[in-house]
Amino acid sequence: MELPVKFKEKIQGLLQDEFEAYLDSYSFPEYQGIRINTLKLGKEAWDNICPFEGLEAVSWCKEGYYYQEGDRPGKHPYYHAGLYYMQEPSAMAPGAYIPIEEGDKVLDLCAAPGGKSTQVGARLGQTGLLVSNDISATRAMALMKNIENFGIRNSMITAETSERLATKFKGYFNKILIDAPCSGEGMFRKNENAVKSWETHGIEHCCTLQRIILEDAYTMLKTDGMMLYSTCTFSPEENEGMIEAFLEKHPDCQIIPLTGVGGIKQGRPEWSDSKKDTLSGALRLWPHHLKGEGHFVCLIQKLGEAFDETKRLSIKKRIKDIPILKEFIETNTHLDINTPIIELKNKIYLQTEDAPDLEGLRVIRSGMYLGEVKNKRFDPSQVLALAYPKEMFKNYIDLQIEDANVIKYLKGETLLIEAPKGFNVIGVMGHPLGWVKSQNGTLKNLYATNWRMM
Ligand SMILES: C[S@@+](CC[C@H](N)C(=O)[O-])C[C@H]1O[C@@H](n2cnc3c(N)ncnc32)[C@H](O)[C@@H]1O
Known part of the structure; x- marks a missing residue:
């Protein structure tokens, strides 16, 4: 690594007798980390299923660990289940x-x-x-x-x-x-x-x-x-x-x-x-x-005075106000049908009660995307499956980590598994991955195309 001369001179002036040690650090390995998602599991639960050997704690972040060269956390099904984030x-x-x-x-x-x-x-x-x-x-x-x-x-x-x-x-x-x-x-x-x-x-x-x-x-x-x-x-x-x-x-x-x-x-x-x-x-x-x-x-x-002048969203709709959505939610989940939502071009987004009004801003996501009302049916989003624990779903199929169906599911393949007819959430070791639709011993794969494992 050739450092710019100007940078080297400046950092030498700043660090003085630490400069050599700083330069030596360029020969150290790259440090890679994962941070466990405490929304989905605690430390003990993670320790019980952790697939990586020799993780070392990051001292300033209690959910953070160094992983070893050769580990491929981005390729693991637990990454798809949102159990951790990879971060320097x-x-x-x-x-x-x-x-x-x-x-x-x-x-x-x-x-x-x-x-x-x-x-x-x-x-x-x-x-x-x-x-x-x-x-x-x-x-x-x-x-x-x-x-x-x-x-x-x-x-x-x-x-x-x-x-x-x-x-x-x-x-x-x-x-x-x-x-x-x-x-x-x-x-x-x-x-x-x-x-x-x-x-x-x-x-x-x-x-x-x-x-x-x-x-x-x-x-x-x-x-x-x-x-x-x-x-x-x-x-x-x-x-x-x-x-x-x-x-x-x-x-x-x-x-x-x-x-x-x-x-x-x-x-x-x-x-x-x-x-x-x-x-x-x-x-x-x-x-x-x-x-x-x-x-x-x-x-x-x-410490100075500040006044909240932010306009709030006027919530006009709740899940129960859209019949097709209400039916889907009641049939398949335990979600509260009084939860506020907004509807934008048939797409439904979950809101918090006191949500701010984002009108006029370039918005990428206005609340959590629940799914789309389409031709008199409701298509649930990938996010809905990932945002709640398995207990939220009436039909949940759990796979063991060594089950070949896990990778098949993540690759978008149809699965041959018996399950209650209709929508099910499928997951690995108790953690939801996405939706399937069951009929006659076959699970139609609804894992979002752009989330699939290559
Ligand atoms: C250091 S990176 C952020 C990394 C991120 N916080 C993370 O932890 O993954 C800085 C980001 O600032 C964005 N950025 C640059 N100018 C900005 C601006 N005026 N307002 C908001 N974001 C800006 C860049 O697009 C870039 O993604």
Whole structure:
């Protein structure tokens, strides 16, 4: 790996006698992690079915593990069941350090492909609301799939600029995650393109974006709300310097100090202009101090007054108001038919009671997609099967992990299994995978085409 000379000189000046150790980290292996989905199973249940040998705990994220080279977690049926997310271990820090309380309204402002959104969504435990946003609609589609696979029900997904979101959500959120677009110096070890991008775009371009995003996040925070700012870069301009400039502009905000564990170091006030001690309450993850690529994390609280001016969705419909949907839900599930929904071009989305009105925004998913009313029938979505435990479904077929039918199902094949006539949910080791339709000993495979195993 050839590091840009300018970068090397700068980091040497910053790290001084740590510089050699930092350079040595480029010969260390790439660290890969998985994070268990606590919406679907607890630690004990995971330990009972874990298919990977020698997982090692990530010290700053209690659901995180390093897996070994040769493991293929993305190819395992448990990945299709949404039991875990694959994530670089240092990237687990922002989602682990942001305080989340039951019922919080959380915004993940730069969310794709969904590492931190799935983490925070799991921590919300299906309470409150998670709005996940990314400026790129293409990346937001990948984000949507990850959120759906995780079974996060209380979520909305948008593809917007922070400026446009801020016009809708003034003073609305309790917590905001800003995993800012950055110069990506922490990605150099595993991705040569990150070096090219650093040389092309430069740090100043990223700083401009970060300043705008932080300002908009401030507008969207409630009084006492907290935002967690993170980057995967080392440059002080995008980290301590960015926070310092923000706090100068907003004296009603303060850093909530965080304490590093497992080799995580504190922020470096000496790398800022003001050298304010409070900046040491931020965290720095370095590849020469821990097993991870690198991150910066800082938690900020807004104390100033803010008023929630966000328009709420006027819920006019519930499941019971659409006869075909009501019949499907009552026949096949134990879902409450009073649950609020919205209907958009025959597609039905589950809503939370206090959902915000997203009109005028570029919306990727307005609530959890339940399915489609089509030619006087209801086609249930893949998401519906993944978003609830097996007990929610009246007909559930469970397969053992070694059963060849698991892979056949994930590949979209028809299965020869006796089951009650009509819709069934099929799953593996107690965890739903998707729908099948049973008739005369045959299961028609309804596993969504774009989710199939290759
Ligand atoms: C570091 S990545 C986010 C990674 C993500 N948080 C995760 O954990 O999977 C930064 C993201 O910011 C998005 N982005 C860039 N500029 C943005 C803006 N002005 N508003 C919102 N998102 C933006 C990029 O498309 C990119 O997906």
